[in-house]
Amino acid sequence: MRGCRASARRHPVEEAVGDTRDTDTSDASDAEEPDDTDDTDDTDDTDDTDEKRSDRMRRTAWFPFPGRSAGGVELLCLPHAGAGASAYRAWATGLEHSGVTACPVQPPGRERRRDEPPFTDVRPLARALADEIAEVITGPFALFGHSTGALCAFETARQLRRIGGPRPAHLFVSGRPAPHLPLDRHDLAGMSLPELTETLRRLGGTPESVLSQQGLLAALQPVLAADFSVNEVYDHRTEPALDIPITAFAGEQDGGAGPRDTAAWAEHTTRPFRLHVLEGGHFAVFAHAERVHALVAEALADRVSPARGSAGHVDTQQEELSR
Template identity: 35%
Template sequence: MDSLWFRRFGTEESGAVRLICFPHAGGSAASYVPLLRCLSPRFDALAVQYPGRQDRRREEPAADIAGLAGRIAAALRPATGRPYALFGHSMGALVAFETARALRELGAPAPLRLFLSGRGAPTRQPGPHDRVPDDGAILATVRRLGGTSAAALADPDLLELALPVLRADYRALAAYRPAPGEPLETPVTVLTGDTDPVVAPAEVVRWRDFTRSGCEVRVFPGGHFYLDHCPAAVADVVLDGVRAIQEAAGR
């Protein structure tokens, strides 16, 4: 695996299905450590490290969602010879979706399943929660959503590091428009918290319009960062979703 883009928090699980996880706005690969620990050794689980954060902090953050996904897809393409799945949370759900589309354009085998968490389906106009005009609005949004990112912003030094990345990520979200294209041939599992303040149920179910292979919705107790509190339950959903595809294919 490309060491610039992908982080494995543990040992490589030879022969296991590979799961690639995409972080939320302002997030890093490390945000997936609790989930990845629950998935090992059942999956060879890795997380994407976007430019501009942690060990890539000297790089410019990505300017747009589709462009970022295209770069990730190019790095991931050589590793798609074994079964794999994609998991994205919040902004990461859009990046995972666009990565699946970019991999299709590259002629790569399709992922077994796409797991899209904490995000409604793409629309032709940015949602109100993606339009944040200044730093004050960004910080208010992050604090309202909660999670580890909100707690970290109480530290002035961490805030100084986090703000450039958050600005770039929210600019990319506000500018995102899904390009026209055929639905994916990959089944989708959508995961959401039952009290998520930014993801309406109607937005969640519209993901079914972006695949020809079925879309299921799984609801968990909690808000936008519900998965911080139940990584084992989320890992079980991932396991069941991949296992169902493998059994249907007779693998």
């Protein structure tokens, strides 16, 4: 089923920010923000009993916002280029009560880990993250990755298989063509600021409010360049398909990772594959977070006793338009 791609796919656009729900710098934009709600809990962290502490996954450099697991499935969320774990902080609230706990992943080189050099190659990143998962994650978990994060999640799943580590219940990928499809290269590292601005503007997906903040772009350039390198300087090697179901999300108007390129992820699993097409562009998965959370929770509902799909059957059904 592997197609012969004569032309390299256009690179999925990346955004220099973590929060894509709001592109307006004015105060009025705050009204559009979903509430970042949380359970009311008057208990100060220092008053926690040991029993309560054990319910929470421990905070590490890789997992700065572990949330409260309470026995559910940890959804390890890998961010897009230039972004960090903060991009998913609001997902903790959105997934509450679903049995799924969002656990944003922080690769080195950004936010709290900005003093560490970022990875420029996905394989060492996958090795480091797989080791961390094997060390820290004790219960059921799944991987979610957006754009560059999708590739990282995929290679991490492969690495976990390689080392005989804990197995994710599910792989969720968003905003990236299937890994065997080649991408264009955009070498951001050596670009001048005007060049970088223009490149990001041309690729689309970075709000003007960020493009207009030259100081911010300059600060983000190194990690953007590294993340683009992770995503693009990647030589895909053929390995047996994962024995993990894959669910993919694609923005209808995402020029770099549209439904067709995303459907090709189906080749990488022997278990059921589903594609959900969302209205919008590259960041549709964040714009439609509520729907995505529902679909994720549904996909993970049988985590306790995973349904055995027909071995070897790849189900590429379901193009759903999310309105």
